Amino acid sequence: MDEAKPDAGIGTGVEGKFYSLTIDGKEYQVEESQLTGAQIMNLGNIPYDIGLLRILEDGTQVKVAEDEVVELKPGRRFRKQPRFVRG
16 A cells, blocks of 8 residues: 655644654654544554554553554554564
8 A cells, every 4th residue: 555645734843732642762743633543654654564553551552453543642652563574
């Protein structure tokens, strides 16, 4: 699937009211209170074929689908899904 360019109002230089999220240890600020998994992957430069994980408060990691809508709340953290290579 082709990656789209990030939407307006999404990135690190947002002015006015914003929501923060962390992707792979880097903080991002967005104007929207909800983003899709695809928007979050675009923001963090994560290819769709790798995938996205949301890190819950207890450390559990949950896969986020491209079309899944995620409500942004304080402390929301995401990371790219690790790739495992059999050895």
